[in-house]
Amino acid sequence: MVVCRMTLMVCKKKRSKIEIEKKIKWWKLKKEECCEEFRQKLRQALGGQVVLPDDWETTAEVIRETGRKVLGVSSGRRKEDKETWWWNEEVQDSIQRKRLAKKKWDMNRTEENRQEYKELQHSVKREVSKAKQKAYDELYTRLDTREGEKDLYRLARQRDRDGKDVQQVRVIKDRDGRVLTSEECVQRRWKEYFEGLMNEENEREKRVEGVNSVEQKVDKIRKDEVRNALKRMKSGKAVGPDDIPVEVWKCLGEAAVEFLASLFNRVLEKRAQQMQFFALRNLMEKYRDGQRELHCVFVDLEKAYDRVPREELWYCMRKSGVAEKYVRVVQDMYERSRTVVRCAVGQTEEFKVEVGLHQGSALSPFLFAIVMDQLSEEVRQESPWTMMFADDIVICSEIREQVEENVERWRFALERRGMKVSRSKTEYMCVNEREGSGTVRLQVTG
Numbered sequence: 001m002v003v004c005r006m007t008l009m010v011c012k013k014k015r016s017k018i019e020i021e022k023k024i025k026w027w028k029l030k031k032e033e034c035c036e037e038f039r040q041k042l043r044q045a046l047g048g049q050v051v052l053p054d055d056w057e058t059t060a061e062v063i064r065e066t067g068r069k070v071l072g073v074s075s076g077r078r079k080e081d082k083e084t085w086w087w088n089e090e091v092q093d094s095i096q097r098k099r100l101a102k103k104k105w106d107m108n109r110t111e112e113n114r115q116e117y118k119e120l121q122h123s124v125k126r127e128v129s130k131a132k133q134k135a136y137d138e139l140y141t142r143l144d145t146r147e148g149e150k151d152l153y154r155l156a157r158q159r160d161r162d163g164k165d166v167q168q169v170r171v172i173k174d175r176d177g178r179v180l181t182s183e184e185c186v187q188r189r190w191k192e193y194f195e196g197l198m199n200e201e202n203e204r205e206k207r208v209e210g211v212n213s214v215e216q217k218v219d220k221i222r223k224d225e226v227r228n229a230l231k232r233m234k235s236g237k238a239v240g241p242d243d244i245p246v247e248v249w250k251c252l253g254e255a256a257v258e259f260l261a262s263l264f265n266r267v268l269e270k271r272a273q274q275m276q277f278f279a280l281r282n283l284m285e286k287y288r289d290g291q292r293e294l295h296c297v298f299v300d301l302e303k304a305y306d307r308v309p310r311e312e313l314w315y316c317m318r319k320s321g322v323a324e325k326y327v328r329v330v331q332d333m334y335e336r337s338r339t340v341v342r343c344a345v346g347q348t349e350e351f352k353v354e355v356g357l358h359q360g361s362a363l364s365p366f367l368f369a370i371v372m373d374q375l376s377e378e379v380r381q382e383s384p385w386t387m388m389f390a391d392d393i394v395i396c397s398e399i400r401e402q403v404e405e406n407v408e409r410w411r412f413a414l415e416r417r418g419m420k421v422s423r424s425k426t427e428y429m430c431v432n433e434r435e436g437s438g439t440v441r442l443q444v445t446g
Contacts, residue, residue: 021347023074024067027236029247034071038251042066052252052259054266059259060242067248086135094120094127183345190341191348198339198353201309202302204418211315213324221264226257238360267332268325293432295403297395297440299410300425304391305364306356308371309418310334313357316374317367330367334358365390375417379409400430404440411442 028034045062046052052059098120105113142148171181172189180186233246249256301307317327337358341348357364372388380386386406387394395410397403411421421442428440 024064024243025071025074026067026239026245026247028071029251030235035251038066038070041070042252052255054262056263060244063244063248086132088131088134091124091127091131094124098124186343186345187341187348190343191351194339194341194348195351197303197306199355200307201355202307202415202418202420204309204312205416207311207315211318213318213327214321216323218268218323218325221261221268223257223261226261226264230257230260267329293398293400293430295397295400295440296429296431297403297407298427298429299393299395299407300422300427301391301393301414302420302422302425303356304419305359305368307418307420308357308368309355312375312417313367313371316371319374320370322370330363333363371419375414375419376410379406379413381406400438400440407440407442 029038042063045066053062098117101113101117101120105117139148139151142151171179172186174180174185174189175192180189230246230249233250235245235247235250237246239245249260314327314331317330318324337353338350339353340350357367368390372391376386376388376393385396387396393410395403395406397406414421423442426442
């Protein structure tokens with residue numbers, strides 16, 4: 001038996017600071033004075049004129065640079081998990097005095113300094129308590145107003161974010177189940193996962209028949225269309241790669257309408273379901289009242305938007321009679337598309353996306369509807385026997401065997417073109433089920 005004495009030095013490991021992308025404080029454009037100052041500075045940057053340059057890159061850079069100067073940028077540091085929405089100047093001043101007293105006590109450990117620090121600690125607690133009470137009282141009085149509703153939703157979103165572990169959990173497992181701890185390995189794993197997700201097609205039958213392109217004249221985009229589209233767009237949404245939100249275009253008014261209409265038309269020239277829900281509910285109620293069986297299958301597609309083959313998209317657009325100019329514009333949008341993943345340990349490297357529709361794009365639901373409309377053309381029945389809610393499909397019949405046959409026809413029509421039916425999420429329901437009604441089977445893939 002060996003006996004030894006050891007002295008262990010335990011050093012606290014410092015967590016490396018994660019740099020967050022510094023963002024322009026576009027939300028300040030909610031205030032009219034900031035909006036007016038932004039317009040004035042932008043006019044000065046453009047040489048005293050209100051007309052934006054025709055070149056998109058020049059315009060975008062001028063707007064971003066003006067935004068940095070007028071509105072400022074974020075610090076790039078991760079926000080601490082503190083509830084500080086109720087802070088006021090009195091709380092800030094008390095906390096600053098307490099910090100100075102703490103530094104003074106650390107440098108000179110006298111009883112007088114300790115007593116001063118203790119008194120300021122109690123003072124901060126009192127100021128915090130009063131500030132909280134005042135803020136909650138004001139919130140309660142504003143609840144019946146529109147501003148109060150916004151405050152309530154803001155607090156709910158903040159508490160929802162605080163309850164999630166997205167920003168806290170910094171380790172994940174690789175494909176073999178081993179825990180990854182280093183930031184580089186975690187980022188690589190996120191990139192690897194999403195790169196596989198967004199570039200992998202389901203098995204599908206290649207099309208051999210062609211489709212004629214629709215070469216027709218396309219009307220120019222009018223200014224009133226751009227103006228109405230800007231009015232309908234919501235503020236406060238995430239910015240795209242250009243880092244310019246819709247608030248900027250709304251702030252610039254007619255100058256933005258002129259520029260965007262001209263830009264969209266140059267792009268064109270560059271390369272010459274709520275009613276169905278009520279119907280389903282009424283159908284179920286009718287059969288429930290009549291004591292007759294109604295068989296319903298709710299079909300769900302696996303990774304519907306992420307698995308749309310691009311070749312099928314172009315084919316379905318042309319088959320639907322979309323003008324070839326519009327098809328080419330959409331192809332330009334999807335050509336050489338790339339993305340990144342933001343995770344708890346930072347941002348991954350860029351990777352290409354060659355399959356599926358763009359997430360978050362206002363055009364994607366329309367393109368998906370075109371694809372689904374063409375792929376289901378031969379198997380689709382009239383409502384309410386067949387209803388589609390985006391990527392969810394409802395198939396109904398009075399006979400179980402018939403609904404099972406219809407589901408199989410849908411499965412074959414979709415999967416032969418690369419859209420896979422989810423076996424785990426597809427569900428069957430029978431209204432007024434009688435004894436021995438049975439189940440509906442869906443072919444299991446190998």
